[in-house]
Amino acid sequence: MSNTEITVVRTGGFGNWVRSQLRNIAPFLTLLFLVVFFSVAKPSSFLTVTNFANILNQVSITAIIAVGLTFVILCAEIDLSVASIANVTGIAVAFFTLQPDYVNIANLPLAGPLAVLIALAVCFALGMFNALGVTLIGIPSFIMTLAMMQIADGMSALFVRGQIAYTVPDIVLTLGSGNIFGVPWIVIVAGLFLLVAHLVLTYTRFGRYVYMVGGNREAAEYSGVNVKFIIGAVLVIGAVCSGVAGMLGVAYFGSAQQNEFGTYLLDAIAAVVVGGTSLFGGRGGIGNTIIGLLVLGVLNNGLDHVQIDPFFKILIRGLILLAALVINVYAQSLRSKAETGTD
Amino acid sequence: MTSQAPENRPPLLEMIGISKSFGGVQALRDVDFTLRQGEIHGLVGENGAGKSTTMKIIAGVHHDYQGKMLIDGKEVHFRSARDALDAGVGMVHQELSIVPDLSVAENVFLGSQPTKGGVIDWPTMVREARKHLATLGIVVDPRQTIGTLPIGLQQLIEIARVLSSGARIIILDEPTSALSPPEVERLFSLLRKLRDQGRSIVFISHFLDDVLNISDTVTIFRNGRKVETTPVSQITKREVIEKMIGKGHEGLEESYTGEIRLDSKPNAPVVLETKALSFERAFQDVSLQVRAGEVLGIYGFMGSGQIELARALFGKIRAKGELTVEGKPLNLTRTSIAREEGIAFVPESRRSMLFHHEPLYKNMSISILERIHRMWLKPSKERDIARGHIETLRIRTPGADQLLGNLSGGNQQKVALAKWLTHAPKVLILSEPTRGMDVGAKEDVVKIVRGLRDKGIGVVVVSTEPETVLSLADRIVVMKRGAIVREFAGDTVSKDRLLEAA
Known part of the structure; x- marks a missing residue:
């Protein structure tokens, strides 16, 4: 078929294209607006190479968590336990590492790689727990992962008992806080996670199934897709990404303690949704998540540069998230209108 | 019971020259209908013949129609279902409109609960509900949650609700399709009791045996027209079927009234076989074989279990019993197993596919x-x-x-x-493959399915429309109330014989 024939049916032209691409255009315009705004407001400190490097560094941990969450949300599920799993995995890796004398934790020092493996096993197991609860028992992911949030927090509390641990295996230390040729390793790791996730989602069978299950779960089942496996798998991916982010985060912050990742749950969800991935599943992707991460990163960083009441900052973030949600739901209703209109 | 025969009693409701169209489609043409006091009036006809449209006019669901409607000799024109109910007309739809999580008493009085000082008067409501149900011979604790009761009982309670709001005319749309035989008997004894109390009942159903069993009078519809109204004692099932499907030249579907030759292949290898397959209330002990290169048609009215059977063959629902593909026993716990084993499925709803x-x-x-x-x-x-x-x-x-x-x-x-054609499956299951299609598209589907059959695929076509099965199948089984009741193979079949079997 030739391209000229395709243009015949697109009667709406530019307006229609904008409407169909709203969820991709709006976040990009938001990002552009924020960058221009802060550049004009504070060109001397905001608009510098160092500062942009800073922003990338600041969003890296959120990025790794958001990668997993993108899979989950594309499947029309949610994972509220990501920050808590990050926390317990970070604490676990410290728990199995030799700590300095002044750290008063009855821990079990092991070889570095073994500690990392055990920590990965912890987040994998918690992810499996989420997966089994949602797919086998049929607990809605919202509730299941809410319970997991508490469970993981409880495990964190039992590991550290109110203390703070500082040492992590060398490899975690390097990747979390080291540099190579002046580039922080954590930015490279986050970039790799984003790249691999994008390739998986776009160019593999599994990725296609994730979109299809999110887009129309019943149709996926009638097409012979193993829907439960896909949903279980995205929850495990979500947990493992969080675990990696948690380990690197401990090195990044320089310590492992309770409630260290408190703000990361909201940040990661916000990044995915602000980027334009549909909360109803099936639409969006890593590209959207990257834009969402940059919007949040520029906003957080920019608000530090303009003198502003720090309490007002929280409110602004809330309003931006609300605006993103409105666009997200509005784009969805445009889409369903388009569907019913032609059916 | 009065001594008068039902057909001589005074008319309670009369419809004169009723016509109704949806968009450009004429659904009813010049229909006259009379319902007498204290009779059970059966309504039969094929899908789209106009029975439900007629009843929805009486029940106030449709209100822009031509013609006159009289109750007790006075002209009425209902604007809503509420209007109709106030005038004494209540309808029980095929999909029950109970609230499953509420109690029996609350459902009986839904929308008109007795109150005391602004709050619901529970003791009165429970007492009244119990009394009301008892007069109908329904013994159940009114405080029980209605969703936990059997479907048959829920339906009786819904009828009780319609009665409690004062209905003299009760319209039942396909009331027996989801019921087991004892439940049908219980419903019928309630309906007879209501008739003897002087109420009038309209009974719409595809199940001709049920209609002929319970009704005093039967009215037959075809293509939006009333064909005939006659006392049940003066007509046989075969005559009803003949009048339902007609002999004239009223449309394309008529081409299936003749004898269709079935081209069964008894010697072809079996690709799919089930033994004693059962799923909850939907179907029981279904054993069937699908051979390579044949189209097996499974026909039955709505609610006969064939739709669920099709889902079970694809692993969408988990049935008990044995299922083998090319002799290999399968445990279809999920659809992906069915797909990997070469079973393909197209459900009746495109949206879910x-x-x-x-x-x-x-x-x-x-x-x-x-x-x-x-x-x-x-x-x-x-x-x-x-x-x-x-x-x-x-x-x-x-x-x-x-x-x-x-x-x-x-x-x-x-x-x-x-979706299923790139790599030919061993078995292809099609649920209502031509529903809602225009003639051209239907012919295309018939061609596609025949092409697949000729490649050696075992095809199963499940439908509630006799034409669909007749136009596609090489062998036909008929399902009724969740069981296979008849098989047509290696011979000829016609639409009337199919309807008679169902």
Whole structure:
């Protein structure tokens, strides 16, 4: 078929294209607006190479968590336990590492790689727990992962008992806080996670199934897709990404303690949704998540540069998230209108 | 009971010259209908013959119609179901309108609960409900949650609700389709009791045996017209069927009134076999065989269990019993197992089969991804395959990248079929494959299905429309109340014999 024939049916032209691409255009315009705004407001400190490097560094941990969450949300599920799993995995890796004398934790020092493996096993197991609860028992992911949030927090509390641990295996230390040729390793790791996730989602069978299950779960089942496996798998991916982010985060912050990742749950969800991935599943992707991460990163960083009441900052973030949600739901209703209109 | 025969009693409701159209489609033409006091009046006709439309006019659901309607000799024109209920007309729809999580008493008095000082007067409500149900011979604790009761009992309670709001005319739409034989008996004894109290009942059903069993009078509809009203004692089932399907030349469907030759292949190898397959209330002990290169039609009225059977054959629901494909026993715990074993399924609803915001090629490749790709997806290959299907199935679309939602219904149905055609399955199960299609699209589907059969695929066609089964099948089994009651093979069959068996 030739391209000229395709243009015949697109009667709406530019307006229609904008409407169909709203969820991709709006976040990009938001990002552009924020960058221009802060550049004009504070060109001397905001608009510098160092500062942009800073922003990338600041969003890296959120990025790794958001990668997993993108899979989950594309499947029309949610994972509220990501920050808590990050926390317990970070604490676990410290728990199995030799700590300095002044750290008063009855821990079990092991070889570095073994500690990392055990920590990965912890987040994998918690992810499996989420997966089994949602797919086998049929607990809605919202509730299941809410319970997991508490469970993981409880495990964190039992590991550290109110203390703070500082040492992590060398490899975690390097990747979390080291540099190579002046580039922080954590930015490279986050970039790799984003790249691999994008390739998986776009160019593999599994990725296609994730979109299809999110887009129309019943149709996926009638097409012979193993829907439960896909949903279980995205929850495990979500947990493992969080675990990696948690380990690197401990090195990044320089310590492992309770409630260290408190703000990361909201940040990661916000990044995915602000980027334009549909909360109803099936639409969006890593590209959207990257834009969402940059919007949040520029906003957080920019608000530090303009003198502003720090309490007002929280409110602004809330309003931006609300605006993103409105666009997200509005784009969805445009889409369903388009569907019913032609059916 | 009065001494008068029902047909001589005074009319309670009269409809004179009623016509009704939906858009450009004439659903009713000049229908006269009379319902007498204290009679059970059966209404029969094929799908779309006009029985439900007529009753929905009486029940106030449709109000823009031509013609006159009289109750007790006075002209009425209902604007809503509430209007009709106030005038004493209540309807019990096929899908019950109870609230499953509320108690029996609350359901009986739904919308008109007795109150005391602004709050619901529970003791009175429970007492009244118990009394009311007892007069109908329904013994149940009014405080029980209605959703936990058997369907048959829920239905009786819904009838009780319609009665409690003062209905003298009760319209029942397909009340027996979901009931077991004892439940049907219980319903019938309640209906007889109500008739003897002087109420009038309209009984719409596909189950002719039930209609002829319970009714005093029967009215037959065909193509939006009333054909005949007659006392049940003066007509046989065969005559009813003849009048329902007609002998004239009133449309294309009539071509199936003649004898159809069944081209069964008793010697072809069996590809799919079930032994004593059962699923909850839907179907029991279903044993059947599907042979390579034949189309097995499964026919039955709505609610006879054939739709659920089709789902069970694809692993969408888990049935008890044995299922083998080419002699290999399968435990279909999920649909992906069925797909891997070479079973393909197209459900009756396109919406539950397709991805509307995805391009055509992704819709067509979803079930064969592992066959056409190794490690990485190659959309160009998927597009090539899609273009092939677009051409051979004559799907009207500008291209493989078009979003599925932009296609018309018939073309979407072809896409749903195309999903399974790239790599031929062993068994293809089609549920209502031609529902809602225009004649041209139907013919295309018939051609596609015959083509697949001739390639040696075992095809199962499940439908509630006799024409669909007759136009496609080489062998037909008839299901009734969840069981296979009749098989037509190696001989001829006609629509009236099919209807008679169901």
